[in-house]
Amino acid sequence: MYQKPTLKLLAEKLQLSTSTVSKALKDSAEISVDTKKRVAELAKLMGYRPNTAAASLRNRETRTIAVILPEIVNDFFGQVLMGIEEEASQHNYKIVICISNESYEKEMDYMEMFSNGAVDGFIMAAAMGTQELGKFEHYHNILNSGLKLVMFDRVIDSLDCDKIIVDDAASGSRLVDFLKSKGDRNICIASTISKVSVGQLREQGIRNRVEELDGLQLNVVAHEEDSSFLTQMEGSFKKDNIHSIIALDQRAGIMALNKAHELGIKVPQELQIICYSNSNMAKYSYPQLTVVDQHSRELGKKTFIRILNLLKNKDEVQVTKVHTLKTSLIERGTTRK
Amino acid sequence: MYQKPTLKLLAEKLQLSTSTVSKALKDSAEISVDTKKRVAELAKLMGYRPNTAAASLRNRETRTIAVILPEIVNDFFGQVLMGIEEEASQHNYKIVICISNESYEKEMDYMEMFSNGAVDGFIMAAAMGTQELGKFEHYHNILNSGLKLVMFDRVIDSLDCDKIIVDDAASGSRLVDFLKSKGDRNICIASTISKVSVGQLREQGIRNRVEELDGLQLNVVAHEEDSSFLTQMEGSFKKDNIHSIIALDQRAGIMALNKAHELGIKVPQELQIICYSNSNMAKYSYPQLTVVDQHSRELGKKTFIRILNLLKNKDEVQVTKVHTLKTSLIERGTTRK
DNA sequence: AGTTGATTTGAAAACGCTTTCGTGAAAGCA
DNA sequence: TGCTTTCACGAAAGCGTTTTCAAATCAACT
Numbered sequence: 013m014y015q016k017p018t019l020k021l022l023a024e025k026l027q028l029s030t031s032t033v034s035k036a037l038k039d040s041a042e043i044s045v046d047t048k049k050r051v052a053e054l055a056k057l058m059g060y061r062p063n064t065a066a067a068s069l070r071n072r073e074t075r076t077i078a079v080i081l082p083e084i085v086n087d088f089f090g091q092v093l094m095g096i097e098e099e100a101s102q103h104n105y106k107i108v109i110c111i112s113n114e115s116y117e118k119e120m121d122y123m124e125m126f127s128n129g130a131v132d133g134f135i136m137a138a139a140m141g142t143q144e145l146g147k148f149e150h151y152h153n154i155l156n157s158g159l160k161l162v163m164f165d166r167v168i169d170s171l172d173c174d175k176i177i178v179d180d181a182a183s184g185s186r187l188v189d190f191l192k193s194k195g196d197r198n199i200c201i202a203s204t205i206s207k208v209s210v211g212q213l214r215e216q217g218i219r220n221r222v223e224e225l226d227g228l229q230l231n232v233v234a235h236e237e238d239s240s241f242l243t244q245m246e247g248s249f250k251k252d253n254i255h256s257i258i259a260l261d262q263r264a265g266i267m268a269l270n271k272a273h274e275l276g277i278k279v280p281q282e283l284q285i286i287c288y289s290n291s292n293m294a295k296y297s298y299p300q301l302t303v304v305d306q307h308s309r310e311l312g313k314k315t316f317i318r319i320l321n322l323l324k325n326k327d328e329v330q331v332t333k334v335h336t337l338k339t340s341l342i343e344r345g346t347t348r349k
Numbered sequence: 350m351y352q353k354p355t356l357k358l359l360a361e362k363l364q365l366s367t368s369t370v371s372k373a374l375k376d377s378a379e380i381s382v383d384t385k386k387r388v389a390e391l392a393k394l395m396g397y398r399p400n401t402a403a404a405s406l407r408n409r410e411t412r413t414i415a416v417i418l419p420e421i422v423n424d425f426f427g428q429v430l431m432g433i434e435e436e437a438s439q440h441n442y443k444i445v446i447c448i449s450n451e452s453y454e455k456e457m458d459y460m461e462m463f464s465n466g467a468v469d470g471f472i473m474a475a476a477m478g479t480q481e482l483g484k485f486e487h488y489h490n491i492l493n494s495g496l497k498l499v500m501f502d503r504v505i506d507s508l509d510c511d512k513i514i515v516d517d518a519a520s521g522s523r524l525v526d527f528l529k530s531k532g533d534r535n536i537c538i539a540s541t542i543s544k545v546s547v548g549q550l551r552e553q554g555i556r557n558r559v560e561e562l563d564g565l566q567l568n569v570v571a572h573e574e575d576s577s578f579l580t581q582m583e584g585s586f587k588k589d590n591i592h593s594i595i596a597l598d599q600r601a602g603i604m605a606l607n608k609a610h611e612l613g614i615k616v617p618q619e620l621q622i623i624c625y626s627n628s629n630m631a632k633y634s635y636p637q638l639t640v641v642d643q644h645s646r647e648l649g650k651k652t653f654i655r656i657l658n659l660l661k662n663k664d665e666v667q668v669t670k671v672h673t674l675k676t677s678l679i680e681r682g683t684t685r686k
Numbered sequence: 687a688g689t690t691g692a693t694t695t696g697a698a699a700a701c702g703c704t705t706t707c708g709t710g711a712a713a714g715c716a
Numbered sequence: 717t718g719c720t721t722t723c724a725c726g727a728a729a730g731c732g733t734t735t736t737c738a739a740a741t742c743a744a745c746t
Contacts (some may be wrong), residue, residue: 014494016466018702029726034704061465065405066702069731074402076445084434085629086426095422097448106467108413109446111434122438129353129732130443141746157351231495263633270635292422293630296600323542325514355732368695371734381694403732406701466702 017058026054034148037062049077068246076106077319078126080136082114082166087262087291088308090136095312096135106167116141120150127153133319135158138168161324165306166208167248174322175334176315178306180210183339184217186305187258187286188225189342194285194348196255198229200248202268203260204241207233214260214288238267245271256284265301269346285346299345306339363391374399375667377681391585405466412657413443417464417473418549419451419503424599425645429501432649433472440551440657455476457487470497470656475505478498480545493650495665497659501641502654503546511659512671513652515643517547520676521554524623524641529680531685533592533621535566537585540597541606543571551625575604582608593621599628602638606683624684636650643676 015021018032020306026033028047036051037060054060068074072324079096081089088123093109100107100277101199108131112119119139120149126134134154138164142148143166151171154161180296191199201218215232222228231236235241247266252284259265265287287294287301294301314335345347352358356367361372365384373380373388374397380388389399405411415444415519416433418426418665437444442590445468456476463471472489480503488508491498499559504512528536542548552569559565568589572578582605584592596602606616608654614620616636624631627645631638651672680686 018496020702030703031705031727035725038704042724047724061461063406063465063702064467065402065411066731068402069400069406069701069733070703070705072731084421084430085424087422090422090427093446094448097421097446101447106445108433108443109430110438111431128401130401184712245551266633270633275636285716293633296603296607296608296630299634327725356734357732367733368697368735369695371732375734379694384694400732403701404734406703406731407733407735409701515707 014202016063017055018063022051022058022060026050029047032144035286039242057278061083064336071233072129073323074103074106074130074132076108076131077316078108078110078122078131078136080110080119080122080134082111082112082137082262086107086249087293088134088165088289088306091308092312092315093315095309096316097312098309099313099316105316105317105320112139112141114135114140116145116147123150123154127157127159131159132323133162135162135164135315135319136168137164137208140205140208143168156272160319162315162322163315164311166210170211173333176209176311176316176318177334178311178337178339180213180288180339181217183219183304184214184219184258185221188218188221188228191256191258191286192228194256194284195316197227198231198234198255200231200252200254200308201231201260202241202245203234204236204264204266204267205261206234206274211260214258218258232269234262238263241267244274249275249277254283259285259287262287262289264301266293266297269301279347280348284348286341287346289344290331294344302344302347303342304339307337307343308343311337353400354392354397355400359388359391359397360396368645371565409466410660411440411443411467411469411526413468414653415445415447415459415468415471415473415619417447417449417456417459417471419449419474419476421446421448423504424630425626425643427474428645429474429649429652433650433653434649435579435646436468436623436650436653436657440653442653442657448476449476451477453482453484454468460487460491461637462619464494464496468496469660470499471581472501472652472656473616474497474501474503475546476503477542477545480505497656499652499656499659501648506546510670511655513674514671515547515648515654515674515676517550517676518557520641521556521595522558523678525555525558525565527684528593528595528621528623529562531593531621534564535568535590535592536590537570537594537595538588539578539582539601540569541573541601541604542598544573545630548597551595555595570601570605571659575600576602583612586614588614591620594623596622599624599630602626602640603630606634606638619684619685621680621685628678631681638682639681640677640679642679644674648674 019033023030023033033051036048081319083089097107108120110190116139119142148168148171163178167177201215203211222230231248233244235244257268259268267286272279272283288304290305291302294303356370357465360367366646370388373385420426434444447459452475456479458680482536485505485508499511501513504514538552540548559567562646570584572581594605597606609620625641627640628643631640
């Protein structure tokens with residue numbers, strides 16, 4: 013089988029040393045324009061590609077980032093991943109992907125597995141299991157070993173690392189104002205993510221604002237599991253006189269909408285629904301769901317850029333460790349004009 | 350900052366040579382049980398992890414597979430990726446992810462970028478752009494350079510490589526039978542993927558069966574772009590007397606369903622819909638879509654196992670290069686009992 | 687005691703790259 | 717011409733592993 017060209021091979025063919033060839037390819041000032049050209053030409057001709065393992069070994073950097081996601085069949089995380097990947101490929105970085113499946117153990121395993129120098133850093137959103145258990149030593153281990161860590165969306169408050177989040181609490185508050193302005197008094201929170209940080213933040217933001225304002229009522233329907241959620245939702249529809257629903261995640265939103273259909277409730281005339289996450293599911297529902305857009309792709313890009321900065325300014329201290337993105341409301345078919 | 354333990358460091362502490370330590374950690378028969386134990390203990394104590402770059406360089410294998418997907422915010426590809434990832438992590442392989450965004454150029458760039466020894470092989474589904482253009486030299490380059498390549502779902506017929514696909518044509522044929530048995534005569538194909546291989550195969554399977562049988566009528570609504578698709582769909586609903594729709598992809602399915610809602614067509618009483626891909630969108634639609642399940646996660650696992658075999662039996666010739674998985678119909682709310 | 691064989695360990699090279707440092711040649715200047 | 721400076725290149729070391737081959741030790745058998 014055909015042998016991949018190496019520096020040595022190029023050097024032989026050109027009657028040069030590997031050092032010269034290496035420098036020439038890096039456009040070093042030490043090398044004459046003439047030989048640079050010769051080297052570049054042959055390299056192109058032979059399809060030379062530097063061996064990454066060798067470069068990693070020598071340079072002590074892998075140009076690889078591990079991305080640990082709680083799940084992947086989920087538009088939000090998918091979009092974030094897109095953003096990360098896009099930015100990474102532009103900067104000539106590789107992304108290795110790990111799916112924790114919301115499990116603390118898997119998350120830990122992955123972090124251990126890659127803490128040997130296989131990657132330069134981690135981008136991650138905490139697994140539900142981790143947030144429930146509240147065990148964070150694996151994060152500390154990573155940080156202590158000098159690897160970079162940037163968390164997004166589902167972050168650990170007590171952890172001293174860089175974080176990219178959205179204004180979950182503030183947005184919740186804004187939604188209440190929005191619904192009140194439409195005349196709704198009886199608001200229901202629907203959630204399948206009440207065990208993760210963002211779910212709690214959103215709920216808190218809503219709750220606080222409801223208490224600040226007068227004459228508003230709040231219900232909560234929360235369950236991770238579809239069927240329990242649906243029966244709870246149905247119960248709430250029947251006994252409480254719900255004017256509007258704020259769904260803290262796409263699944264809760266779509267299930268609430270479907271249940272409303274089933275019960276013959278007219279959306280948005282009799283019931284308004286706002287849903288977190290600008291997902292395809294929300295876009296292709298009927299009617300199209302009004303959503304809180306987290307600008308997830310942008311979030312992914314920002315997250316990558318942040319870790320890139322950490323990697324570059326090796327010793328400089330970052331001042332602002334937490335970066336908050338502002339969400340925006342996309343009004344569609346489940347809210348009134 | 351703290352220095353990662355290496356073989357050399359372990360060796361010094363134990364008063365051994367690196368060779369011995371290396372062998373001991375690999376449980377070589379050359380080494381006495383006693384020293385093996387000593388080495389193992391210290392290694393564990395110090396948290397030794399072999400440097401992957403060094404091992405890659407020496408062993409000429411990276412234990413890394415590049416996965417190139419046309420898109421990631423798509424339940425089918427997401428599920429396949431899950432399967433791949435699951436199997437990979439079990440076999441101690443890494444997955445680097447690339448998103449071609451349906452573009453021929455990006456696909457090519459990625460394959461070039463990784464064809465240097467950064468990965469041991471590729472798992473991929475062809476981008477729409479590639480299938481449209483019909484340019485496949487980049488695949489040949491990969492194969493010639495000795496890297497392994499396994500394609501899934503969107504494969505290139507003329508390419509001599511391993512492929513994992515589903516019985517697209519056959520399943521199309523079965524769907525026709527199914528619908529006919531329910532009394533439908535006027536079938537409409539809805540597609541946003543008529544430019545990719547699987548879309549064409551499914552359509553062909555349906556078309557052939559319709560021609561074989563008597564008294565059936567076939568319409569086609571196909572457009573990649575949402576708004577054009579929707580207006581075409583609406584036109585078809587109004588002029589053709591459609592009994593049922595076979596949607597070749599999830600987007601087409603959900604859009605057809607929504608349009609039916611909009612026009613007040615009762616599903617499934619007046620119109621049956623069957624949709625390819627067992628996606629969340631289909632599961633959480635109202636009513637829930639009847640779908641063709643491609644067992645996508647299983648497909649992902651099979652794909653990884655295939656490439657793993659290629660990697661192991663380096664010289665052995667694989668006999669069956671194409672592996673076809675059987676799809677199954679999941680009857681839900683958009684078809685009649 | 688001498689030879690053999692088995693057992694356990696080590697020295698050294700290699701994987702492909704980068705970088706420091708050194709060297710020879712050409713150029714500049716007096 | 718003799719000196720320094722600049723320019724262009726090469727030698728060599730080292731990144732952390734793995735593996736081949738040789739060496740050392742010790743027991744066993746003549």
